[in-house]
Amino acid sequence: QKEVEQNSGPLSVPEGAIASLNCTYSDRGSQSFFWYRQYSGKSPELIMFIYSNGDKEDGRFTAQLNKASQYVSLLIRDSQPSDSATYLCAALRTGANNLFFGTGTRLTVIP
Amino acid sequence: GAVVSQHPSRVICKSGTSVKIECRSLDFQATTMFWYRQFPKQSLMLMATSNEGSKATYEQGVEKDKFLINHASLTLSTLTVTSAHPEDSSFYICSAPSASEGTDTQYFGPGTRLTVL
Numbered sequence: 418q419k420e421v422e423q424n425s426g427p428l429s430v431p432e433g434a435i436a437s438l439n440c441t442y443s444d445r446g447s448q449s450f451f452w453y454r455q456y457s458g459k460s461p462e463l464i465m466f467i468y469s470n471g472d473k474e475d476g477r478f479t480a481q482l483n484k485a486s487q488y489v490s491l492l493i494r495d496s497q498p499s500d501s502a503t504y505l506c507a508a509l510r511t512g513a514n515n516l517f518f519g520t521g522t523r524l525t526v527i528p
Numbered sequence: 529g530a531v532v533s534q535h536p537s538r539v540i541c542k543s544g545t546s547v548k549i550e551c552r553s554l555d556f557q558a559t560t561m562f563w564y565r566q567f568p569k570q571s572l573m574l575m576a577t578s579n580e581g582s583k584a585t586y587e588q589g590v591e592k593d594k595f596l597i598n599h600a601s602l603t604l605s606t607l608t609v610t611s612a613h614p615e616d617s618s619f620y621i622c623s624a625p626s627a628s629e630g631t632d633t634q635y636f637g638p639g640t641r642l643t644v645l
Contacts (some may be wrong), residue, residue, distance in 0.1 A: 447629060449631040460540055460621045460639040461572070463529060468631055505572070509632065514560050520571040 420444060421508050422520035431527050436493040438522050440506030443487070447508040450482060450489045451516065464491070464504075496521045496526045530556045534637035541612055542645055548605045549640045551578075551622030557602035558624035562634070563595075578605040578622075612644045628632045631635035 423440050430436045437517045449468040453461035467480040467489070479492040493500055503523045507516040531554040541547050551561055562576040576597055577585040584597035596608040602611040609616055624634040
């Protein structure tokens with residue numbers, strides 16, 4: 418079982434819709450969770466992180482964490498074509514300093 | 529957020545030569561940095577953890593004698609691909625953690641695209 422699992426997609430949504438990206442993790446010792454966006458040919462860039470149960474909002478992005486279900490999600494409201502990218506979910510274990518990455522979900526926002 | 533730079537951004541070399549890639553944390557210190565490799569349309573693969581003042585820790589299957597890592601200071605780590613071959617052509621990305629709002633957040637450099645002819 419992989420540490421962090423994501424649906425590889427592709428996920429397509431129309432412009433203006435809400436995109437929902439999901440991630441599960443296997444290690445209950447994971448303490449913090451990160452969402453990165455990676456455009457083709459570029460390195461990942463941090464969108465946001467979350468470590469408390471519940472929702473965390475930043476602009477059009479909302480991260481959700483449910484530790485009981487070992488589930489993390491990212492919602493993108495009012496999706497734009499510029500949001501088309503691969504979204505990487507990552508988990509940081511307690512006591513570790515390296516991230517465990519999912520394989521990423523490819524999102525396409527259709528104009 | 530914290531800024532991590534990499535140099536060069538792109539390098540083309542002949543088979544058998546060595547290539548050095550630098551990773552710098554510009555506005556924070558990093559006792560640890562991470563080196564990743566990414567092949568086209570594949571996910572990030574952690575190669576090694578670079579530790580300031582001590583030896584790097586390599587992931588299983590990564591040849592430490594081929595991928596030399598030196599963490600010379602709290603802001604600089606280098607990855608040297610020795611005797612590069614075409615199969616080493618890839619996108620090499622470094623990252624460094626910086627404490628932010630109660631957790632260590634990893635910030636990535638822009639990456640180095642290596643092409644070995």
